[in-house]
Amino acid sequence: MSIRGYSAIGVDGIKDAVNAGSVLRAAGCYGASLVVFGGRRIKRGDMVTDTGKVWKHKPAVSVDDVMDAIPVGANPVAVDLIGGATPLHEFKHPESAFYIFGGEDRTLGRRVTDSCFATVYVPTLGCMNLAATVNVVLYDRAVKRGFLAPASLGYRGLREVAA
Numbered sequence: 001m002s003i004r005g006y007s008a009i010g011v012d013g014i015k016d017a018v019n020a021g022s023v024l025r026a027a028g029c030y031g032a033s034l035v036v037f038g039g040r041r042i043k044r045g046d047m048v049t050d051t052g053k054v055w056k057h058k059p060a061v062s063v064d065d066v067m068d069a070i071p072v073g074a075n076p077v078a079v080d081l082i083g084g085a086t087p088l089h090e091f092k093h094p095e096s097a098f099y100i101f102g103g104e105d106r107t108l109g110r111r112v113t114d115s116c117f118a119t120v121y122v123p124t125l126g127c128m129n130l131a132a133t134v135n136v137v138l139y140d141r142a143v144k145r146g147f148l149a150p151a152s153l154g155y156r157g158l159r160e161v162a163a
Helices: 016-028 130-144
Strands: 006-012 034-038 058-061 075-079 097-102 119-120
Touching: 006 016, 006 130, 016 034, 016 130, 097 130
Parallel strands: 006 034, 006 097, 034 058, 075 097, 075 119
Antiparallel strands: none
């Protein structure tokens, strides 16, 4: 079995460089191919939480509008805590996905959600941190698509799991 497709991350209106660094770190941990920061709320600079320096190994771009950066062939998936969204545990991830998250202090809005293949949310008792949500969604994708090998097989981290 070969791993097909890819995941990419878009964050619309991120404002905190610490969260931006943590999003990059999540991309490195779970094999996302691209990170897009939409809007101009943060400045390039010190993202101390990107301890693996993911920005050196994966493209990370800043654009005015995250919707202009959807990779060709990717299904845009909005991740937002709004009515009508699908709970993450019920969601079937597309082969190639561009997961779009809102900034720390806002939802995505209909401009984004109406243009997406699906809208999902992580069921919780409260609102999660942006970077934590990115980690949970990418982990869910990796588990459901078979990219994580059980520790009992002697593997650590992402890999292809034979069917």
